[in-house]
Amino acid sequence: MSVENGRIFREAWIAGVRRHYPGDPKPGYVAPWEETPDWERQSAAAVYDLVRAFVAGSDGATRHLTRTQKGQFVALCWVAHIYRHFPDPKPSYVAPWDQLPGWQQETDADIFETIEQSVVESMNSQP
Numbered sequence: 001m002s003v004e005n006g007r008i009f010r011e012a013w014i015a016g017v018r019r020h021y022p023g024d025p026k027p028g029y030v031a032p033w034e035e036t037p038d039w040e041r042q043s044a045a046a047v048y049d050l051v052r053a054f055v056a057g058s059d060g061a062t063r064h065l066t067r068t069q070k071g072q073f074v075a076l077c078w079v080a081h082i083y084r085h086f087p088d089p090k091p092s093y094v095a096p097w098d099q100l101p102g103w104q105q106e107t108d109a110d111i112f113e114t115i116e117q118s119v120v121e122s123m124n125s126q127p
Helices: 003-020 038-057 067-085 102-125
Strands: none
Touching: 003 038, 003 102, 038 067, 038 102, 067 102
């Protein structure tokens, strides 16, 4: 797990929240990396690594997935890490995909696509 990967995940989250959240987001949604709790930093890095491995392991075939499928993958990985850090999380923290607000679904898809683009560019630049 790389701190840099966690930062990239967090920056993609913040960009997505700013793009899709209706109105003014809660301060915690857009807090910078330095103000993010340790559990959340660890989870961001871990989920980045899971998405990266999925994209690389499919040799970039994830480009054929829908935005919904991409967002669902991020959301599911995130929920697993919520359970890792909180034995009895609030239901809203582990809500199923169809119960997430639209802005969060779109943000999760944006995160996947940010990571996917980076991985595919890296794969294409290798000799």
